[in-house]
Amino acid sequence: MVKNKDDKERQLAGIMRAHPRGFGFVGVEGYDQDIFIPKSRMSGAIDGDDVSVEVYDIVSEKGPEGRVVEIVKRSKKHLVGTIVKASDGDILAHVPLLGDAHRVVVMNPKGRELILGDRVVLDVEEWGDDGAETSCSVHKHMGNISEASYDIAVAGEEYNIRSAFPKNVIKEVEKLPNTVLEEDLNSREDFRDMETITIDPTDSKDFDDALSLRIDEKGHYHLSVHIADVANYVKAGTALDQEAFLRCNSTYFPGNCIPMLPYQLSNNICSLKPDVERLTASVLMEYDGEGNLVDYKIVRSVIRSKKRFTYREAKEVLDGKLESQYAPLLKNLEALCHIFKKKRSERGCVEFALPEVRVIVDDDGVPTGMEFIEYDITHQLVEECMLKANEVIAKHISGLEKKLPFRIHPEPSEQNFSALVETATALGFKVSSRPTSEELQKMFNEIENTEQARHLAICFIKSMPIAFYSAENIGHYGLGLEYYCHFTSPIRRYSDLVVQRILFEETKISDEDLDNVTEACSEQERISSRAENAVKILKKLRYIAAAKEKDPYVQYDALVIKVTGRGIVFEIPEIMVEGFLHVSALSKDYFVYNEASSTLRGRNTGKTYHSGSAITVMPKNIDLIKSQAKWDQIT
Known part of the structure; x- marks a missing residue:
């Protein structure tokens, strides 16, 4: 393609961030929003390509639009x-x-x-x-x-996720101790006698964090969040550190994990297992009965976790279904959690519970079941404690006038909210074009524990700009915080490891190194998320295909989550799989689309489909190669 000088001057350079559905976004200088590239204007560009784009005088709900005019450099061989x-x-x-x-x-x-x-x-x-x-x-x-056993390996290849560790990394790891050494205890606070517990998913082995809590005579809560001191073992500039930086995070698949750190660290010497000594970075926080921070202290420490709880076990203790000597500790953590949540609500944060489905697989990677995981009080209390530790660390380091990788979340625009407002309107709510947190929270409260709650929550999440890492702090909109960083998961996130080093080491991180860390961690988080979702969807389709093979007429209850002129998008709540029904596959009628109300209405029967409509569907064909399914509606 030959271009004249004026064409070149109008072109802007950037990196393509392609969406699985074929369109993409390119971040360029001079624009607050990324440039949206429709599928028809991608010009063969794929995720990660260096491209030149031309920006049109068009702004859609996805942002300013443009087209790819040149692929400067391919991202993949x-x-x-x-x-x-x-x-x-x-x-x-x-x-x-x-x-x-x-x-x-x-x-x-x-x-x-x-x-x-x-x-x-x-x-x-x-x-x-x-x-x-x-x-x-x-x-x-x-x-x-x-062969389901290859699913994860294929995803690793497709998304360039590093799996095996190089020999020089393994050699370094072999020189590390398997237990805490006496010399490591110098200058550390000794919390080995403190009542400390961990609460994690059933299949977790990398325990980053542990909790302690006591209440003093004034009714103040003394919360201690203990985080694995990974920086003690992974030194900057080593082969182990360089490999961790290339990975940036652990990637979690059904039944497996590709770790950021070798298992000798992630599942052993850095993991806060019960009844063994472990080196930690502890954030000791004192809160009054209203949830206000009174004082804090950050120290390097040693702990001995007293008990490893799964979320299910902790919930059973709180519900009185399981006896435990740590029941008072869990009850106090629950009480503090409610105080923190009230405080967060007063900041204008929107709170909702979003359950998940965990895919259970056998040793060959074949899905054998689905586990519905509620975001219950045990998940919430752990999250609230981690949020407090992360906020305290971000404020503390900023107060020392040190630079760090902030976790930031931009404020959404009116355009960001458009799809959410459309869905809320279809559900019968009256909201402004840029709803306030009070409006949003009122909606979630009214539909709590209904089938529509998850749908609205997903719409809310999708309407938000993504959170990412940055050396420049603009605050975190979603949490309503001025200062925030990631500190509490250094076993599985490189950003947290960097924050640990900044916290305890004298050497300051250079601007160039900090920019490299924030860019790499943000990008790899996005890639890992896509890989995880791709494998999860494939496993769920394998599960549906097996059910159909067993019963050709297997049916699923579904919920309509979006209506367009082409048809309806639905979700099957029990396995959390989305599907699409073309308008021609709906009930035997001619359906007319009403754009204003986002509904489809049958001309003869009056049957109406809107966001939140309940339907029954049956899988017609499962295409594992393309990770797609075709569906029929059961009338």
């Missing part, structure tokens, strides 16, 4: 795909990163014969820009789509 055709002399692959419309031809495969469903890592021989086909050769085979 390898692609991951699945063979969708291996006959008649043609071998074609579906590559999720490129989308359905992009034709990928596999040339002269060496080694074993390729068959339908084979998963392969491909070397790109020639990129197919502007709609042309991309030519590839086979770099590596990774099983078949029928």
Whole structure:
């Protein structure tokens, strides 16, 4: 494509952040919002590509619009795909990163014969820009789509998530102690006799944090949050540190985890297991009965956790279903949690509970069940304690005039709220175009414990700008805090490890290093989240496919979460899977879309579909290769 001088001057450079549905965003200088690139104007760009874009005088609900005019540098040399055709002399692959419309031809495969469903890592021989086909050769085979055991390895390849640790890292780890050394206790506060517990998910092994609490004669709460002192073992500049920086965070999949740190650290010497000594960074906070911070102290310490609770066990203790000598401690933590939550509400924070579904898999990666996880009081009390520690640390370091990686969350614009307002209106609420926290909280209170609550919560989350790391502090809108950072999970987040070093070490972090940390951690968090979601969706589809194989007429209760002129988007609450029903697949009627009310209404029957409508659906076809399902409605 030949461009004149004026064209070049109008172009802006940035990195493509592609969405799985085909569109993308590019952050460029001079614009507060990222430039939205519709699917039709991506010009073959994929996630991570360096691109030049032209910005139009159009602003949609997703932000200012533009188009890709040039792909300056490709982000990938390898692609991951699945063979969708291996006959008649043609071998074609579906590559999720490129989308359905992009034709990928596999040339002269060496080694074993390729068959339908084979998963392969491909070397790109020639990129197919502007709609042309991309030519590839086979770099590596990774099983078949029928083999669930390869799901995580394939995702690791697709999203460039580092798995095996290099030999030089392993050598460094082997030199680290397996137990706390006597020399490590010098200059540390000794909290080994303190009543300390951990509360974590059932399958967790990397215990970052532990809690202690006592109430004094004035009724003040003395909360101690103890965090694994990872900085004591992972020194800046070592091979271990460099590898942790390349990973930036642990990535969690059903039944497995790709850790930021080798298991010898993450699951052993850094993990706050019960009945063993562990080095910690402790934040000792004193709060009055109203939840106001009276005093605090930050020290390096040693603890011996007295009890490892799962969330379920802690909840059973609080409900009186399980006896425990630590019941008073849990009860006091619960009471303090309610005080903190009231304080947060007074700051204007919107609070809602968003349950999750955990996919249970066997040793071969085959999904065997779904566990519904409520965001109950035990999750809330841990979160509230972590929030307090993170806030105190951010304020403390800022007060020392040291730079740190803040966790920031921009304030949403009126455009951000548009989809939420549309959904709230469809549910019968009257809200302003930029609703206040009071309006939002009133809505959530009114639909608490209803099927619509989760839907509205998801809409709220999607309406928010994403939180990220930054050397410049603008506060955290979602939490209503002026100062906030991540400190409490150094085993699984590199940003937290950096904060530990800044807190306790004399050497200041350079501006360049801090920018590198914030950019890398923000980007890798996004990539890991996409990888986790991709595997979770595939596992859920495998689960549905197995149910359909067992019962061809298996049905699911679903909830409509969005209505468009094309059809309806729904969610199946019991497995939290979204699906789509085209308008032609709805009840036998002609449906008319009302844009003002976001409803579909049958011309003959008067049947109306709106956000929150209850329907019953049946899987028609499960396409594991494309991680898609087609559905029928049961009338």
